[in-house]
Amino acid sequence: MEVRLQPRGLAVLTLWLCLPGALVSSFVFWQGFWAGVVFLGLWAAGAALLCLGRGRSVRASFVQGELQVSAGLVFRTLKRMPARFVSGVDLLCTPLLLWAGCRVLAVHSAGAVLVLAGLSAEDSGALAQALGGKAAE
Numbered sequence: 532m533e534v535r536l537q538p539r540g541l542a543v544l545t546l547w548l549c550l551p552g553a554l555v556s557s558f559v560f561w562q563g564f565w566a567g568v569v570f571l572g573l574w575a576a577g578a579a580l581l582c583l584g585r586g587r588s589v590r591a592s593f594v595q596g597e598l599q600v601s602a603g604l605v606f607r608t609l610k611r612m613p614a615r616f617v618s619g620v621d622l623l624c625t626p627l628l629l630w631a632g633c634r635v636l637a638v639h640s641a642g643a644v645l646v647l648a649g650l651s652a653e654d655s656g657a658l659a660q661a662l663g664g665k666a667a668e
Contacts, residue, residue: 532592532593532594532657532658532661533590533591533592534590534591534592534650534651534654534655534657534658535587535589535590535591536586536587536589536647536648536649536650537631537632537633537649537650537651539631539632539633539649540586540628540631540633540648540649540650540651541582541583541586541587541649542631543625543627543628543631543633543649544582544586544648544649545578545579545582545583546627548578548581548582549574549575549578552570552571552574552575552578553571555570555574556570556571556574559571584604585602585603585604586649588601588602588603588604588607589601589602589647590602591647591650591658593614593658593661593662596613596614596615597611597612597613597614598611598612598613598614598617598638598645598658598662599611600612600645600647610645612638612640612643612645614661614662614663616640616641617638617639617640617662617663618639618640618641619638619639620636620637620638620639620659620662620663621636621637621639622634622635622636622637622655622656622659623635623636623637632651632652633648633649633650633651633652633655634650634651634652634655634656635647635648635649635650635655636648636650636655636658636659638662
């Protein structure tokens with residue numbers, strides 16, 4: 532089973548990345564109106580490029596009792612977590628993610644937490660069940 536992040540989930544992640552810029556922009560608007568506008572535009576463009584570029588490269592698969600997550604634009608990284616080391620699986624959902632039909636899957640093991648944000652509800656439920664957790668209802 533192989534899953535990828537959904538475009539609507541990536542849009543929600545981009546909004547999440549834009550929130551810190553909106554909070555910091557109040558200090559930039561203090562310097563001048565156009566400085567604040569330019570700062571917000573650059574922050575939003577950077578968040579969109581980072582989230583959409585990196586997010587489209589993420590692939591998660593459950594093969595032979597092992598969760599494998601591959602990501603990267605230039606240098607691909609592969610993270611592996613055997614299912615026997617998984618101590619917990621959490622499916623998280625915010626109202627915005629619920630509207631988008633996506634979930635956040637957090638996989639816990641001794642000394643590590645693997646977070647996959649922006650998976651579809653079906654894919655995250657199937658991965659949670661495969662890892663021994665309960666699927667979201």
